[in-house]
Amino acid sequence: MNKVKSLVLAGLLALAPSLAMGGHALAQDNAVAAAPATENAAAPAESAANATAPAAEAAPVATVAAPPRMKPTEGIGMPKPGEYTLQEQFTSTGHTARWLHDVMLIPLIFAISIFVLILMLYAMWKFRRSANPIPSKTAHNTMIEVIWTVLPVVILLVVAVPSIGLLADQYKPAPKDAVVVKVTGYQWYWGYEYPDNGIPEFVSNMLPEDKAKANGEPYLLAPDNRLVLPAGRPIKLIITGADVIHAFAVPSLWVKMDAVPGRLNEKSFTIDEPGVYYGQCSELCGARHGFMPIAIEALPPAQFDQWVLSQGGKPAGTAPAATATAPQAAEKTADAAPAADAKI
Numbered sequence: 053m054n055k056v057k058s059l060v061l062a063g064l065l066a067l068a069p070s071l072a073m074g075g076h077a078l079a080q081d082n083a084v085a086a087a088p089a090t091e092n093a094a095a096p097a098e099s100a101a102n103a104t105a106p107a108a109e110a111a112p113v114a115t116v117a118a119p120p121r122m123k124p125t126e127g128i129g130m131p132k133p134g135e136y137t138l139q140e141q142f143t144s145t146g147h148t149a150r151w152l153h154d155v156m157l158i159p160l161i162f163a164i165s166i167f168v169l170i171l172m173l174y175a176m177w178k179f180r181r182s183a184n185p186i187p188s189k190t191a192h193n194t195m196i197e198v199i200w201t202v203l204p205v206v207i208l209l210v211v212a213v214p215s216i217g218l219l220a221d222q223y224k225p226a227p228k229d230a231v232v233v234k235v236t237g238y239q240w241y242w243g244y245e246y247p248d249n250g251i252p253e254f255v256s257n258m259l260p261e262d263k264a265k266a267n268g269e270p271y272l273l274a275p276d277n278r279l280v281l282p283a284g285r286p287i288k289l290i291i292t293g294a295d296v297i298h299a300f301a302v303p304s305l306w307v308k309m310d311a312v313p314g315r316l317n318e319k320s321f322t323i324d325e326p327g328v329y330y331g332q333c334s335e336l337c338g339a340r341h342g343f344m345p346i347a348i349e350a351l352p353p354a355q356f357d358q359w360v361l362s363q364g365g366k367p368a369g370t371a372p373a374a375t376a377t378a379p380q381a382a383e384k385t386a387d388a389a390p391a392a393d394a395k396i
């Protein structure tokens with residue numbers, strides 16, 4: 053009897069750690085599963101709060117009022133009805149790209165297509181069966197072969213010069229004094245953070261149709277919170293994705309960059325003049341891919357500084373606000389240490 057008792061006891065003892073571990077793992081799994089749900093639930097609430105009063109959120113700290121929301125100009129920074137060419141451009145790379153497209157590539161493509169069409173029609177008529185009962189057996193013509201080899205090479209070289217220059221310009225790193233914004237693509241909205249100005253991330257959701265119309269903004273392009281940037285100052289966007297691949301694209305600024313989870317992509321540009329410039333996510337990212345618009349509000353530099361102050365941030369040139377986050381980070385690691393100890 054004693055033997056049986058001790059056997060049962062030994063068995064229980066042997067199983068105990070795995071039972072305890074299993075229970076623990078299950079609890080952890082549940083916790084992990086519950087986390088995204090609460091995050092998702094919180095996101096719309098947060099965005100709703102931002103939608104109603106972005107300035108009021110920072111009100112207790114900030115004493116400066118945000119500049120009034122800029123009205124968009126019809127046809128600027130947005131597509132026009134019946135438009136078939138590129139949108140009007142407001143950055144230097146945009147001007148070059150539009151010139152390359154409108155003045156060089158399209159006329160060249162048109163001319164080559166017409167030339168080939170005429171050659172084909174001519175050959176079909178000249179060498180038709182009724183006029184040539186005995187077909188020509190010509191197989192080589194050195195002169196023509198030299199021309200049709202050299203001419204395309206010359207055309208490609210002429211096109212390569214401005215297009216390689218444009219390619220290099222598009223990836224030129226931003227100068228040190230650039231305004232830095234971290235752009236994060238989420239399913240399905242954008243987050244904007246100004247690390248150098250000490251402005252924490254806020255999110256930008258699409259406006260419903262009635263609100264967009266009431267604001268005089270294009271529905272499906274207008275979000276609640278815009279990405280506010282200065283005109284005439286270099287800008288550096290650090291673009292990433294939080295869940296799947298998105299793409300941050302604003303056609304009138306010649307900006308299009310993939311937002312890839314785990315990767316920081318950079319895009320630098322300078323906006324020529326103040327205005328509202330619209331864009332959209334340009335990478336198929338899920339069910340609401342078509343409903344995560346982008347609006348950049350380019351303010352005159354002085355007004356941009358005012359906006360930064362109104363959000364509780366520090367304008368460029370003053371002490372970097374980044375140091376303010378250092379104690380927070382330190383706290384986090386301090387918190388993490390005892391927890392790690394407890395686990396051990």
Ligand SMILES: [Cu+2]
Binds near residue numbers: 240297298334336344
């Ligand atoms: Cu997207």
